[in-house]
Amino acid sequence: MTTTDLPDHSVPHEAADPDRPVHGGHEHSPDEPRFDGRRGRWVGASVPRREDPRLLTGRGRFVDDIALPGMLHAGFVRATVAHAHLTALDLSATRAVPGVVAAFDAADLALGDIVAILDRPAEEFTPTAMPVLARSKVRFVGEPLALVVASDPYAVEDGIEAAQVSYDVLDAVTSAEGALAAGAAVVHEEAPDNVLLDVSMFDTPGVDEAFADADVTVEVTTRSGRQNALPLETRGAVAAWDARDDQLLVQTCTQVPHQVRTVLARSLGIPERTVRVTVPDMGGGFGQKCVVGREEIAVAAAARRLDRPVKWIEDRREALTAGFLAREQTYRTRAAFDADGHITALDVDVVCDMGAYSCYPFTAGIEPLMASAEMPSVYRVPAYRVRGRAITSTKAPTAPYRGVSRPQYVMAIERVMERAARALDLDPVEVRRRNVITEFPYTGINGVTYDPGTYRESLDLAEATIREEGWYEARERGRQDGGRHLGIGFCCFSERTGYGSEAFAKRKMTVVPGFDISEIRMDTTGSVVVTSGTMNHGQSHETTFAQIVADRLGLDPEHVKLRQGDTERISYGWGTFASRSVTIGGSAVALASERLGELLCRIAAHLLETRPENVALDGDGGVVQLDDPSRRLPFADIADVAHLRAHLLPKDVDPTLTATASFDVPGDGTFSNATHAVVVEADPGTGQVRILRYVCVEDCGVVVHPQVVEGQCRGGIAQGIAGALFEEVTYDAQGEPSAASFIDYLVPTATEIPDVSIAHLETPCAFTANGAKGAGEGGTIGAPAAVLNAVNDALRHTGVELDTTPIHPGTVLDALEGTS
Template identity: 70%
Template structure:
């Protein structure tokens, strides 16, 4: 008999028929009677005092209904907090509309509301804003220079976060005595998360419910509700946030934006629905950005290649403001806490800083600092391998964690994983395909082929305990699920997670269908509605299946228990003498005695007088799940083969192999899709994407003519091998799978490029790796290599 279980099977995505046939419903598809359209007057200078905002001509533009400044819409600021002392963290209030000062090009100053989107754009052109310009800070060095102008008066030295989480006693002596000390100085480019669907919102007041209804594409609907209610001065029950279908988020949409709050305020003022859709220019230049980081790191090794210590200084350029709820601490705290990664590092010292500059603020982006620090650590191992004349894979073997559970020097306990097994399989796959022989043959022909690896873990399933260690004032972690069966025996499941492409309608339904023995078609998943979901933290940090899926399974199990109790009372036996079986309850001692779910639902709803006295009418169960340890760790090894073309400096990826372990894969095809998408974004950061600024703080990439996004032509086929080390404390054995591809790709690509440059004696440490840089390196011009 075939295994009826759905977990572990590549069930066809239930979302696809709707989305592929154009029946999806995204924010921009929403049309309400009398709806108006909003756009924002944005700052044209990076740093300055606002001397005047004249909207009189705007209000005369045909089709414009209203135009508001911060004075017209008295809204509370958005302020993210950490529970850290002032010398470690400085909070900065982010006004919904700038009042006295602008801090980056694109900062919203006023909202223009019109009868259609075209009139709103015409209205923007009529706005007149006066500034007293101040010197813009466009780099970390400028921000930290003595006497630099301050982006925020309260943030001395333009530093928002400055923490030293770890400093092993005697670490200086370890480095002084070490036979081998290597150092890496690296910078990573500023990036845009670039979801296919830009940000947007539709807001209106519902007179019957006496509620502001805000439909928006966010990963964190409950957090948007909290900020909106506080900023607008409404009780939280008077704000309902609904998320329709969403075309990607990648972390960008788990920060609460200013524009959705301003659109809601305009809707309240006008008594009419207001829609705002971010255009691509604003999305590229004025939306939340990510990634710009600078690492100065050194590592000490003994003669055999065993790591003795790690010493790091991390500076993250977080732009003009802290994002809500994560604060500017999200990137330096992530890097500082988790940098040792998969390696047995016995001594560790780290300083992590977040600086503020006159750039669009930073939000989480897939991986959050892990692509950067993994790249740094992997470069250190490559460099040490050359210094000690060791094979670069062998030196990793000697240092990866193999005994579990393992508590690292960073105080984090790692649950069982397959770090060494993944690395071995990855290298064996590359060798078995003959790439080392091809590399040697290419070298004889004067071609440059490089092979690179990365080995890493991804901490997932962050619970309240893990987030509390960051001392966030808002502590995410738990999830709540409700499973409700109707009289037909079908179930509706609520989850506090928020799908933006992760296939929750499929994977969550697989979990429930397995637990209750239901046909998956009988399971409906509901998320993204603060009125119907008790509370939820949304989707980020690969938490959906680990935390949300665990809550869903527990709720389904509770409902199953109730079904068994009803059936047991009908048969006058104990619930322990019954079991669930294919949408029915049967007696364990007589499998011919069964009650279908429809029969049991009939009793629960329509003939409640037959229920036992200790069982309430209805078929509803609620469960919560939290993680009270350090979370669970997925792991992977990536192997990359590249060819460097002398004439153009182009980096061509010839082969990409990934060996990953995400515990139990609920739906392997979905997991592979997550991995391939993540790898594509990691390659983008390694080779293509970057937002730079001129001396006046003007962003360089405001269209796809300038922001270099890779296409299918540049992204190779990816071979994925699966290992499985089930998690012991999630309800399904699953570990997170959302960010791993992105985390490992930059390190593997950079190492492969450097392997291809071996004969030149030049090494690269910064990303993105441009063709010009590779061209200069191949010609042996280190002075032109940045």
């Protein structure tokens, strides 16, 4: 265990001993890779980031930094009403604007729709299509109707302004309740009830009996506002047709380059080999860029049509109104408890407002299916019933956003724990303690097997930290004096990371992400290039993957270069989302490195004229003869032979030094976990909530780079706090979004986000190659519930209980004034 700035006073945990690898809940075949407890020299060290020098000096290359000879610029004519039949779209004035080169509508480009499907019966799932450009109907303000291409971006804006659009306006559908109401306007004809997914995933025996026998029944309706993942770099793409290569080159900021290639080829009706997708530096994504955007396809089609490079850079207004959103969910949760505070049943109805379209490849089912599958969270729930629905509305569509439903279902069940504590007159941490899973592997009522973690230990350490720092006394003093309204809140959760194919297949996606591939090549100087199908967009893969390779090969990370984001370099990959990069991509990289190491040893043994068993990697860039360490071959010497003097190779070894590996997480995947503890103060004058203390105790298995993991935690927590206290995309009755700029969409700054203390517990994952679990999303998951619980604790004396985020100052003020 390592802690950063928390008192090092507890958390003895057996699994933290690297010599005692823990065992997961999965059956392993003997040759299946698994973490063997080995530690290397580089993994675990906060080495300087490889990405930093270029990013610090302004020499990164983001999409908008790309300029190609003869490049044109593009922008979109977008719908100004939420729901309408398109009666006329006249681009003649647009085409006459100086500088405008072309303007295309849906009929001009004749592109195939983007369609994402679940293999579920019609009563559970309704497939709908997302056209690249709207044809006859518009379904949200901001929907792209036409593409304007001009000599410079200013002329593009002039051209967009000149477009004439007529609508036959229909009623907007601006809430899930409204969508489900009798007589509601129909968003998609295929779904006359506005329901795209309705799945009752679990109805286990004993739910009704448990409620009948319950000593305490808790009912709570929790809601979370619609949020924008908000990468600071907006979306964008540069596309160019290369006649010589017979190929469309699309440089785009996406988390999923191969999926963009697949959809692009199908939409344009061209062979996939004629599309190459590359990704330069990316200014964040957080899930918003892990789905295929219609704009990047339209831009590629225009480049091919015009035979000129075309660039599109989304502006902030578009990003806020027409970018993929997330998180607008309502949970009606009932929970039964016995007199001792044990939960005996959980009954949940989840409704997610997925907006106008289903995203590729995840579909509109992403949020309700995630919630339904994972809802019991870290608790032993003996009986479980859940219904999950995806509603379509006339709002911008949704995509997975960091945490995907987990911030919301965790908030629901953590509110249940708090309310049960009040009903039973128990401490809320104690109620959690009585219910939290402590023995692993644990197979839950949801059929999911949880690999070992530190659920209880993280809870204990978080609570002890807050207690030892005197926050409970401070809260009591405030209450007695009547002057200060302090509240303490906790959130204990786990998070499935690195979903493999098996786990995604259970969702019944027809496009099933999961595996990842890596190829490693050593050049004639002994330096290596390694590829991965994952896609860095701030997570430091160039650094962490180099650390993994360095340890496996015994090579300084300086000699390792990671290449990602090029569909030509790897046969297929699934990109970066769902905290899968280090778990799955990192495992593939580790296995490919080991294979290269074996190859190096084999050649070295031949050159040293000894048996293969008599050599090993020496940990310092070479292969050593075990019975005579004075005999050693540096990698460069072996590489020289493998490439330039191949006649010296063993007869059964092919020239050059390459190795490939794939990796897929078996079974249910691996669970990271954490407890967040928050102290807030509610201001009776303004209703503002200020965070006084934030503690995060997390366990993501083996930490490859502590500083990077802490950065992921802190950044995730900031986004979780943003959802808890500030950010929300709202719509008026006509479906007009209220926040079209940062003036109205309240992104927290350095003065709203507190410092966060982080402690690491470490339960190595038994079935990833490095023992690592995912670390990208956890911070975002824990923060909303912890903050909401803390605010409720601060308002405890008022009798008010809040169950909706973001928490508006007015709501807090009303609660405090009501008691004064």
